[in-house]
Amino acid sequence: xxxxxxxxxxxxxxxxxxxxxxxxGREGGFWLDIEGPDADDYRLLLDELHFHPLxxxxxxxxxxxxxxxxxxxxxxxxxxxxxxDGDEVALREHHLYLTPHxxxxxxxEPAPVLDDVRQRIAxxxxxxxxxxxxxxxxxxxxxxxxxxxxxDALDERIDAVEDRVLLRATPDALSRIxxxxxxxxxxxxxxxxxxxxFQRLLNHSLERRxxxxxxxxxxxxxxxxxxxxxxxxxxxxxxTGAMDVYMSTxxxxxxxxxKQLTVITTVFLPLTFITGFFGMNFSWMVEHIGGFxxxxxxxxxxxxxxxxxxxxxxxxxxx
Numbered sequence: 001x002x003x004x005x006x007x008x009x010x011x012x013x014x015x016x017x018x019x020x021x022x023x024x025g026r027e028g029g030f031w032l033d034i035e036g037p038d039a040d041d042y043r044l045l046l047d048e049l050h051f052h053p054l055x056x057x058x059x060x061x062x063x064x065x066x067x068x069x070x071x072x073x074x075x076x077x078x079x080x081x082x083x084x085d086g087d088e089v090a091l092r093e094h095h096l097y098l099t100p101h102x103x104x105x106x107x108x109e110p111a112p113v114l115d116d117v118r119q120r121i122a123x124x125x126x127x128x129x130x131x132x133x134x135x136x137x138x139x140x141x142x143x144x145x146x147x148x149x150x151x152d153a154l155d156e157r158i159d160a161v162e163d164r165v166l167l168r169a170t171p172d173a174l175s176r177i178x179x180x181x182x183x184x185x186x187x188x189x190x191x192x193x194x195x196x197x198f199q200r201l202l203n204h205s206l207e208r209r210x211x212x213x214x215x216x217x218x219x220x221x222x223x224x225x226x227x228x229x230x231x232x233x234x235x236x237x238x239x240t241g242a243m244d245v246y247m248s249t250x251x252x253x254x255x256x257x258x259k260q261l262t263v264i265t266t267v268f269l270p271l272t273f274i275t276g277f278f279g280m281n282f283s284w285m286v287e288h289i290g291g292f293x294x295x296x297x298x299x300x301x302x303x304x305x306x307x308x309x310x311x312x313x314x315x316x317x318x319x
Contacts, residue, residue: 002041005118006030007135009125016040020048023101029132031103031139033114041106049104051076051097059095059106066194068201074099077197080190081113081146084153087176089183091190094143103136113146114139137217140201144221144228147191151231154184158235162242169249177246181239188232195229198222263313270305274298 004014004022007029012018019032034041037059045051045059055076058064064078077096082089092111097104105114117138121128128135158180165173201218278298 001035003033003035003118004030005033005121005135007128007130007132009121009128011118011122016044019044023048029101029130029135031105031132031135033111033118034104034106035110036108037106045097045104049097049099055095055097062093062108064093064095066190066197068197077201079140079143079197080194081111081143082150082187082190084150084157087157087179087183089150089154089187091186096140098136101132103132103139105139113142117142131214133214134217137214137221141217141221141224144224147228148224151228151235154180154187154235155231155238158238158242162238162245165242165246165249169246169253174243174246177239177242181236181243184232184235184239188229188236191225191229191232195222195225198225266313267306267309270309271302274302274305 002014002016002019003011004019005011014022014032022030042056042060045056046053051074052071055069055071058076058078066080067078069076075098077098079094079096081092081094083092084090092107092109094111095106107114121135121138128138161173161176161180164170165177198218198221201222
């Protein structure tokens with residue numbers, strides 16, 4: 001699907017021939033968004049727009065890293081957005097061609113954030129100021145800002161995991177912490193590279209019409225990206241803390257269990273000694289230990305020993 005938006009706010013569902021005609025006539029100042037590119041789109045990029053085959057191969061194969069490559073007459077950028085599906089971060093790859101006459105964006109999956117940009121331009125055409133530079137800013141800024149809801153959702157999930165660990169540390173909680181830590185590490189890797197890309201995009205903005213004013217807008221996007229990177233760092237620290245809380249909780253629970261077992265063993269120790277000692281079948285003991293009173297005395301000694309131990313353990317805070 002191809003959607004063409006001009007810097008003046010005009011929007012059309014363009015065919016390959018219409019795009020070819022606009023490029024042939026050097027009608028600049030438009031944004032062409034291609035969702036799910038097919039063979040016709042790849043031929044358009046190669047044969048009509050004369051983009052480098054390596055960039056088209058990147059679009060086809062995906063699985064790139066954020067980057068900004070410079071070619072004769074245009075720049076090729078790879079940017080990422082992210083959505084949260086349960087505890088899994090799904091990265092979405094976007095490819096951008098920045099030329100003097102147009103902006104071309106390509107992505108395999110639907111991109112609601114770009115639909116919102118097109119609707120914003122349709123509602124308020126003045127937002128682009130009739131310049132391609134501001135149109136590029138709107139698209140890239142939308143791709144960056146859509147990461148904030150994902151990071152906020154991740155933060156909420158990590159808080160929920162921490163609360164669960166504090167209530168009861170289970171192997172499932174540990175598995176979830178490990179999974180979230182892996183997802184956050186992957187997101188941090190992408191955002192780190194994307195931050196470096198925006199340093200170069202700041203230099204690119206100086207070449208556009210709009211000058212220093214446009215650079216201020218790009219700098220705002222760069223600052224948002226720095227905030228996202230710092231937020232991901234904070235999420236990683238929270239997960240490390242949750243892991244430490246889990247290990248401490250497990251250690252405390254093990255200590256409590258061992259203390260309980262020690263108390264039980266200690267209580268039975270004098271009972272075992274008394275019954276073992278007087279249970280020896282020596283003839284002298286058998287002849288002299290008889291009747292009710294020796295039995296009552298032995299039982300009383302065992303009861304007193306148990307009660308005394310329990311009182312001492314309670315005073316020491318063991319039970």
